[in-house]
Amino acid sequence: MGKIENESEQVTCKQHPDEKTIWQCDDCGVKMCKKCTSIGFKYKIYCPECIKKIDTTADKLVYPAGVGKRIGAVVFDIVLLAIINIFLFIVPIFYFNPMLTVTMFTVSFIIFVLYFTVFTWKMGQTPGKMAMEIEVIKEGAPSVGIFNAFLRFFLDNLIFLIFVVSIISFYSSLASGMGFDHIGSLNEFFTEFNRYGLTTSTKLVLWILAALKMLDCVIIVFNKKRLSLHDIWANTRVILSI
Numbered sequence: 230m231g232k233i234e235n236e237s238e239q240v241t242c243k244q245h246p247d248e249k250t251i252w253q254c255d256d257c258g259v260k261m262c263k264k265c266t267s268i269g270f271k272y273k274i275y276c277p278e279c280i281k282k283i284d285t286t287a288d289k290l291v292y293p294a295g296v297g298k299r300i301g302a303v304v305f306d307i308v309l310l311a312i313i314n315i316f317l318f319i320v321p322i323f324y325f326n327p328m329l330t331v332t333m334f335t336v337s338f339i340i341f342v343l344y345f346t347v348f349t350w351k352m353g354q355t356p357g358k359m360a361m362e363i364e365v366i367k368e369g370a371p372s373v374g375i376f377n378a379f380l381r382f383f384l385d386n387l388i389f390l391i392f393v394v395s396i397i398s399f400y401s402s403l404a405s406g407m408g409f410d411h412i413g414s415l416n417e418f419f420t421e422f423n424r425y426g427l428t429t430s431t432k433l434v435l436w437i438l439a440a441l442k443m444l445d446c447v448i449i450v451f452n453k454k455r456l457s458l459h460d461i462w463a464n465t466r467v468i469l470s471i
Contacts, residue, residue, distance in 0.1 A: 233260065254279050256292075292469040293455035294363040296446060299467060305357030310344060330418060331400040338393045342382065350378035354470070362470045377463050384459035388438040391431065399426030 233239050239249040240260060248262035256279035265276075317333045348355040353364040353373055365381070367373045373381075383390070399422050403412075412418050427435075445457045460466055 293453070294361075294467040294469055295455060296449050298361040298363050298469075299449070299455075302355065302357035302361040302363060305360050306344070306355050309356060310341060313340065327400060327403065327412065327418065330415060331397055334393055334396050338389070341386070341389065342379075345382040345386075346375070346379045349373055349381065350375045358467075359470075363467055364470045365465050365467055368464050368466060373465060377465055381459050381463035381465050384462050385457075388435055388442065391435060391438070395426055395431055396422060402426075 233251055233253055239251060242248045242250050242260070242262035242265065245262050245264045248264055250260035250262050252261040252263075252265070252274050253259070254261065254276040255274055257276060259276050261274075261276060314337050317337055345355060349365050350373055352359075353366060358364055365373055365378075367377050402425075403421075412421060441458065445459075449455050449457050454466060456466060
């Protein structure tokens with residue numbers, strides 16, 4: 230878009246019928262003539278309506294990030310967190326201890342929460358989003374803010390939260406009941422957890438949340454702003470870092 234070089238594409242301007250269009254908005258695609266109010270910003274051309282999308286306080290352009298970049302950012306972040314978690318779970322894997330295992334899961338979850346919340350709050354980007362050159366913004370605000378950063382994380386990761394809480398609850402029930410004598414490894418712990426720790430209602434909720442996560446990808450594709458469900462509820466957007 231930008232300057233319309235091909236004369237065959239230069240049509241009569243709707244606002245000024247005596248002029249031909251020579252510019253095209255890089256955002257919405259509307260065509261403008263030399264009399265129209267067109268705004269140049271960071272080597273691009275915008276119409277008056279689209280320039281309003283620019284957060285002049287933070288000096289950012291608002292271009293929605295696509296599904297591919299968002300998935301790439303998530304994969305990057307998960308791999309990075311997995312590397313960190315390897316060090317947390319080395320001991321429970323080779324020397325099983327129920328208390329230590331649940332403690333490591335709790336610590337892992339706290340790291341998970343802080344990683345996504347603090348990076349989004351302070352920088353608008355996790356390392357994964359930095360690698361993919363995308364960032365999170367809050368609609369109508371210069372920065373995301375800690376509340377919206379946490380709300381966005383919470384809504385996006387309910388499935389993980391329920392899973393960790395279920396593990397802690399399962400541990401508590403074992404500690405106050407039959408004990409741990411029949412569990413001798415991490416694999417046996419999770420076998421028992423799957424059998425007794427996850428109730429039918431909890432499994433149903435997890436399946437529903439998993440379905441919503443899949444639906445999220447579809448919703449992102451089919452709306453202009455590329456908003457996910459947690460973006461809509463947290464009043465945030467993921468955009469390209471330009």
